[in-house]
Every structure is written in structure tokens, then in C-alpha cells.
Amino acid sequence: MLKLNAVSAQYNILTGYVKAVDKVDFEVKANEIFGIAGESGCGKSTLLKVMYDLISYPLEISQGSVEIHSRSNDQKIYRNGEINKSWWKVISYVPQGAMHVMNPVKKVKTQFFDSISKYHGKQNKKQLEQDIIQYLKELELPPEVLKAYPHQLSGGMRQRVLIALATFLRPDIVLADEPTTALDVIVQRGILTMLSQVQKKMKNSMVIVSHDMGVHYQITNRMGIMYAGQMIEIGPTEQIFENPKHPYTKMLINALPRIGDNSQKEGIPGTPPSLHHPPAGCRFAQRCAFATDVCRTIEPLRTKVGDEHYASCHLLQDAYI
């Protein structure tokens, strides 16, 4: 459905390049929710922009490609540079920060009309409004939200409206950037349930970016862990949580609180390397208790460590036979 072929992307700044995404290679299958996890600044949101073809200066793709195999539009293949022609109908995006992305001086109805009317066939405005109301009801949202300005809605309701807007034309792929950030846990739960229900109903593909591992545990089928611009582990979510292989993934999962576990939780020592001048070898070496001279000089290759489960660490070479 969505394929990334060794994609690298960088920000062109005055003093050089910030290599935010480095040779990222994976695919998102039809009818699945794929999660991308990692700490702030690891390149998750940039990767989402690359997938959405939202590329403008100073961001540029320096190598690799992105492909979308559309199921709804005569199986057409869209590649980076033309994916933006398929926005809303084939791929859509739920951006981070619902308050900041909605126009504060336009009612929700106008924002629906502005965004999707030109993609909605030849129906007149009345018909489009009826379809929007019908869709909001399907998502258990009150149609009255259409008459509201964004600031009149709660944070959770704004996020639901954005999800409704992004999924109204039933796109094959929906990308969501930190969809639960800044919401309380009850509202978070509601948003995740909504996303999951939409995906089950449309049987499309979703990509959820979140720094919150709990979000991935609850909603994703497969997931990738990013560190310093690279995807260092990828696999079925259950396997990643039950049997993480990369030392960084293990530390992330060990840091999660669990019911009944009163042990002291520890953060991951140190900070990620600069993406302006990333180090040679394994980018996690400065923080890894198992680092050797080989780790500091040679970049680890992706190794198969289980069914559809891969990780990039020298400790894992030949781990799966």
C-alpha cells in the first residue's frame, strides 16, 4: 500500500544539513495500523511529511523513494513528487496540534467545504452538507459542530473533527501525527477508539506517529522504533513489546509503568546524537551499555530476529536461524 525505499531526508540549514531521516525502508500493508515510535527529535514527524509528500524548503529528500499503490484509483502508483496530487482521496493527514491547524476565524462547516468540496464529485453544496452530517453521525459526532468556530470546541472534539475531515473521502491511507498529545487519558482513549473504528470500517491503512508507547500497544498492529533518524527495529507490535531485540527498544519498554510493578523506573541516560553531524557506526553507541569498538565504527545492518521482526544491532547478527 505504502512503500518507503531507503528514503533519506534532510533540512538544508545555513551551516549544512540536518539529516532527520536516514535510509528508512519499510512498507505499510493494506488494512493495518502501523505505528512509528521514538523520542522527540528522532525524525518521526519528518518521516510523516516525507510519506505525505509535504516537502518544501528547507526539507528535501536526498535519496530513496516513496510509493503509494492506490486501491481506489485504478491501482495507480503514486511516487514522491506526485503523491500530493492524491491528497484527501488516496492519502490524508491528521496533523499535530488540532487548535493550530484549524483556521480560527472560519466555522468548521466552511473548513470542511474549503478542504474537500473540489474532490467531492459534482454534488451541490446542499448534498455535500448532507453527506458531511451523515458522516459525522456515523462517527458519533454531533452535527452541531459544523456551526462552531474551533475555539468553541474542546481539544478532544477538535481532534475528532480533524479525524472526520481527514477520513471523509475514505482515503486508502491516513497518517496521524501525535493524535493524542496534550489530551487527558479519557479523551485519549476516545480518540484511539475512534481511529481504530474508522480503520476497521474502511479497511484502509493508518500510520500513527506517537512518542507514547502506550498508544502503540493499544492500537497498532505493527510498529517501527526510530532513533536518531533511523528505524532501528520493526515488527509486529506484540512481538516488539514481548520480545524487544534492540537495546534501545528494551530500555523504552522497561521504562513503561505497569500495574502492580512498584520498581523504580529509570530514564535512558544521555541524549541522542546531533543529526547535523551524526556519529559513525551505531548512533545509539554513546548511550548503549553493550557498545564495542565495532559499534562505534561500523553501522549495524538490519537483521531478521523473528517473523516479520527486524532490528539493527551488531549483537543480533545471525540471531535468527
Ligand code: SF4
Ligand atoms: Fe549497542 Fe552496539 Fe547494538 Fe548499537 S550496535 S545498540 S552500540 S550493541
